[in-house]
Every structure is written in C-alpha cells, then in structure tokens.
Amino acid sequence: MAAYALGVLDEEDHEVFERHLMACEECQLELRELSEVPGFLDAVRRDRSNDLNEDRTPH
Numbered sequence: 001m002a003a004y005a006l007g008v009l010d011e012e013d014h015e016v017f018e019r020h021l022m023a024c025e026e027c028q029l030e031l032r033e034l035s036e037v038p039g040f041l042d043a044v045r046r047d048r049s050n051d052l053n054e055d056r057t058p059h
C-alpha cells in the first residue's frame with residue numbers, strides 16, 4: 001500500500017492495485033489515511049523534485 005501511495009509501483013502493478021482498490025474498502029481507507037498524514041505526500045514530492053533538480057545551476 002505504501003508503495004502505491006509513494007508512486008513507486010510499475011505500471012502493471014499500479015493497474016492491478018487500482019483495480020483491487022476499487023473493490024477493497026480496507027485499502028481505500030488506508031490510502032485515505034496515508035494521504036491525510038500531514039506532510040506525508042509533500043515530503044515525497046519534495047524528495048523527488050530534489051532528485052530532479054539535482055543538477056540545477058544556482059543563480
């Protein structure tokens with residue numbers, strides 16, 4: 001589940017999981033809880049954009 005929330009599943013796993021998610025209340029709840037953790041997804045995004053901007057030139 002955390003792997004899904006973090007967006008690290010590959011395309012096939014992602015699809016399989018999303019299909020499962022539609023039918024599984026438990027996972028829907030878990031996903032909602034994960035996305036409500038303050039800063040959780042923000043922290044993930046920040047980490048990823050740091051990677052992307054690694055070779056950005058300073059002013």
Ligand SMILES: [Zn+2]
Pocket residue numbers: 020024025026027
């Ligand atoms: Zn489930």
